[in-house]
Amino acid sequence: MNTPHTNTGLAVEASGIVKRYGEVTALDGLDLAVPTGTVLGLLGPNGAGKTTAVSVLTTLISPDSGWARVAGLDVVAEPQRVRSLIGLSGQYAAVDEHLTATENLEMIGCLYGMTRREARKRAEDLIEQFRLTDSAHRPLKTFSGGMRRRIDLAGALLADPPVLFLDEPTTGLDPRSRGELWDAIRNRVADGTTVVLTTQYLEEADQLANEIVVIDHGRAIARGTSQELKRHVGGEHLDVHLARPEDIGRVESIVASVASGAVRIVADEALVSVPVASGVDALSSVLNDLQAANIDVVDIGLRRPTLDDVFMELTGHAAEVEGAS
Amino acid sequence: MSMIRDAATIARRNVIRIRRVPDVMVFVLMQPLMFVLLFAYVFGGSIDIPGGSYREFLIAGIFAQTVVFGATFTASGLAEDVQKGLINRFRSLPMARSAVVAGRTASDVVYNGLSVVIMSLAGLAVGWRIRGSVLDAVVAYLLLLFFSYSFSWVMACLGLVVPTPEVVNNATFIVLFPLTFIANTFVPSDNLPGVLRTMAEWNPVSTLTHAVRVRFGNLPTGTPEPTSWPLQNAMLYSLGWAVLLIVVFAPIATRLYQRTDKR
Ligand SMILES: Nc1ncnc2c1ncn2[C@@H]1O[C@H](COP(=O)(O)OP(=O)(O)O)[C@@H](O)[C@H]1O
Ligand SMILES: [Mg+2]
Numbered sequence: 001m002n003t004p005h006t007n008t009g010l011a012v013e014a015s016g017i018v019k020r021y022g023e024v025t026a027l028d029g030l031d032l033a034v035p036t037g038t039v040l041g042l043l044g045p046n047g048a049g050k051t052t053a054v055s056v057l058t059t060l061i062s063p064d065s066g067w068a069r070v071a072g073l074d075v076v077a078e079p080q081r082v083r084s085l086i087g088l089s090g091q092y093a094a095v096d097e098h099l100t101a102t103e104n105l106e107m108i109g110c111l112y113g114m115t116r117r118e119a120r121k122r123a124e125d126l127i128e129q130f131r132l133t134d135s136a137h138r139p140l141k142t143f144s145g146g147m148r149r150r151i152d153l154a155g156a157l158l159a160d161p162p163v164l165f166l167d168e169p170t171t172g173l174d175p176r177s178r179g180e181l182w183d184a185i186r187n188r189v190a191d192g193t194t195v196v197l198t199t200q201y202l203e204e205a206d207q208l209a210n211e212i213v214v215i216d217h218g219r220a221i222a223r224g225t226s227q228e229l230k231r232h233v234g235g236e237h238l239d240v241h242l243a244r245p246e247d248i249g250r251v252e253s254i255v256a257s258v259a260s261g262a263v264r265i266v267a268d269e270a271l272v273s274v275p276v277a278s279g280v281d282a283l284s285s286v287l288n289d290l291q292a293a294n295i296d297v298v299d300i301g302l303r304r305p306t307l308d309d310v311f312m313e314l315t316g317h318a319a320e321v322e323g324a325s
Numbered sequence: 326m327s328m329i330r331d332a333a334t335i336a337r338r339n340v341i342r343i344r345r346v347p348d349v350m351v352f353v354l355m356q357p358l359m360f361v362l363l364f365a366y367v368f369g370g371s372i373d374i375p376g377g378s379y380r381e382f383l384i385a386g387i388f389a390q391t392v393v394f395g396a397t398f399t400a401s402g403l404a405e406d407v408q409k410g411l412i413n414r415f416r417s418l419p420m421a422r423s424a425v426v427a428g429r430t431a432s433d434v435v436y437n438g439l440s441v442v443i444m445s446l447a448g449l450a451v452g453w454r455i456r457g458s459v460l461d462a463v464v465a466y467l468l469l470l471f472f473s474y475s476f477s478w479v480m481a482c483l484g485l486v487v488p489t490p491e492v493v494n495n496a497t498f499i500v501l502f503p504l505t506f507i508a509n510t511f512v513p514s515d516n517l518p519g520v521l522r523t524m525a526e527w528n529p530v531s532t533l534t535h536a537v538r539v540r541f542g543n544l545p546t547g548t549p550e551p552t553s554w555p556l557q558n559a560m561l562y563s564l565g566w567a568v569l570l571i572v573v574f575a576p577i578a579t580r581l582y583q584r585t586d587k588r
Contacts, residue, residue: 058417061586084419094410098345099338110334111420113327139345155414 011036011163011194012057016066019052019218026052027063028218034196034211036162039189041209041226042198043310049218050198051091054167057196058088070163084112087156091167091198093148094155097141101127101151104140105158112159119158126154129184146177153181157188164188166197170204182207202226202310214310221314229310235260236279236302238286242270243296254289258282261313270298275305275313328421335415335428336435339402343436350439353398357391357444364511365451372512377545381456384448385465385538386510389530391444392473393505394497395437399429399477401493403484412485412585423579426485430477437473441466456542465540468563472533475567478574485581510534514556526553529566535559 012034019027027049034040042050055061057068059079068075071085095104102123109119127136130150140148149172156164166185170178185208189195199205205212206226214222214229222229238258240251251272252263261275276282279302290297343350361383364372369379403426406412415425445453455462480497487493507524508514514525525531535551536559538544555562 055413055586060413060416080419083417086417088414088417090410090413092410094414096338096342096409096411098342103338103341107334107338108414108418111331111415111418113419 009035010069011038012040012068012070012196014053014057014066014068017053017056017063017068018065019049019056019061019063026218027056029066030215030218030220032068032196032213032220034194036194037189037192038210039185039195039197039208041205041212042196042215043200043202043205043212044198044215045200048215050215051167052218053215054088054090054165054196054198058086058165059083085162087159087161087164089153089156089164089166089169091171093145093152095140095148095151097148098139100137100139101132101143102136104151105154108155109158114159122158123154126157127151130154130180146173149173150177150181153184157184160193162193164193164195166195168198168200171200178204202229202305206230214314216314222310230305235305236276237305238274238276238279238282238302239300240272240286240290240297241299242272243298245270247295248272250293251290251295254293254295255286257289258285276302328424328427331420331424332428332431335425336432339429339432340435343432343439349398350436350443353395354391354440354443356394357387357440358447360390360511361387361444361447361451368511374513374545376547377543378452380452381454381543382513382538382545383511384444384451384453385541385543386508386534387444387448388441388469388537389472389508389534390505390510391440392437392469393476393501393530395440396433396473396476396480397493397497397501398436398480399433400480400484400487400497401490402433403429403481404487404490404493407485407585408490412582416583416585422583423575426478426481426575426578426582430474430481433477434470434474438470441469453543457540461540461542465537468533468536468540468560472529472563472567475570478571478578481578482574482581485578485585504528505530508534509556523553526551527555529555529563532556532559532562532566536563 010033012032014030014032017027017030018025030049030053032040042053044050052061056063057070057075059075059082062076070082073082075082099107102120105123105126106116106119109122110116114122124136127133132147132150135143135147140151143151153166153169156166170181173181185195185197197208209226211223212226212229213220238255240255242248242251245267248265248267248270252265255263255272255274258276259274260277264273265271266273283300283302287300364383365380369383372379374382412425483496484493487496507521508528508531509525510530514522514531517525532555535556539559551557
């Protein structure tokens, strides 16, 4: 195994990480490089390998091959030192529902090596910061999903670790909590913390990440700033929902004239979707053509690009939802 | 000693949980309480303890059964922590590797201690008495708890490998039921036929029961000395088993913990 020079400018580095679960290759040669003090967004659909990547970087599982360093330390060779420098908030809130918010956080603080008093003080500060003071002494089983999620995140922030790993931190949160959480993350980054964040939402990566790595089937299929990726995907998308699936072929040729990228067809929804350069012009021209051709439309409209579009553009296949096949 | 500090943190958390969810204990103690009633009032009449009372004889067996089944609390507790993702969270923290399981087995001694107290009260209610010295009684209780503690390490390994906490009860029942019944817990082992008698005599649950029974002074005077070696050396034999279980299963449990991944 080739060992690299320690690059002090990088808080997280990974090279050629492979992880297999039986037949499934969860990670298939993933490379990452995250400069200190920046946010990396790992963007991918369910089953892409995001959680597996986070698990390797946080020492929970060892890779079958490849190496990874966090804060310059090899995650396989020095897991215990790595653990003292990271904070993890996993995909599902890992809290003890019979303990109160304060008790949960105090426990985590003690396990980071703080004294009980320090841990309690920190716990109270964070509970206040997340505006949960009123509920601080209630068992978490009385909390909503969003409140638990915030306690879980507070656990990751508790010891002020220099590197944070957040696995889908806002999945299932209402828009307000999501915004608050984004602010909390931005504050940390402003103080110099490095963040690796996974998400299924392009918008979230857009909001927070300096660099985005799009992964699919355990491989990085694109990387760049959100601007670069969006430019790649095109600006707006035009969706045409048809009344009769038989019309799909004719509509495809109509929208082709305004397309700035590949036309995407979802046959069982009678949907034709296409990236367009100048949205409003494209919309009116397509509407005219549809009318002239006498094609019934259920719905037609413009929307911003989504992860599905990124995937379509990058891989030529739609983002697969776990469980469906 | 960061290991002891971390284990204490985990144990403290588990004890808080016992306080918050007392109904778990009520539910778990239903079985031994039913057994007390069943054997004391229903079967007891037809089991003869020469020169003594069956209820006095019975309770030591109930104690042994209670702590053996009580140790399964370790398995279900850890399995639940795996399922809820807490083990993964602990594994991402810079804490001692053995602390989560060590803290769990330690706090389960508190849990089993409470169980034994409740079962003692139930025993007193049906006519059981401590006839020996205070020191002997203390030794008997400590032996029960130490045995339970050692068995918790076995159960910890189970808890870390089962797919869901629900599996624990089914998986343990098929082993623990014969273990606590092919023994002298409910009837004197001398009454058992051939092979079963030998199994009962070498069963550490029997020796635990016997040692406790003797210390509490619950064997009627004139009971003949046991003929098998384990029962003659019940205390030593039980302690030997307990130490063996810890020596074998503690390292396995720690290793399993390190490899646990939620899913
Ligand atoms: N412990 C495991 N056992 C078997 N398969 C797994 C395990 N963990 C992950 N996988 C598989 O690896 C792939 C990647 O999973 P994951 O990293 O959880 O993806 P994501 O977090 O992006 O949704 C999926 O196909 C998943 O089913
Ligand atoms: Mg995931």
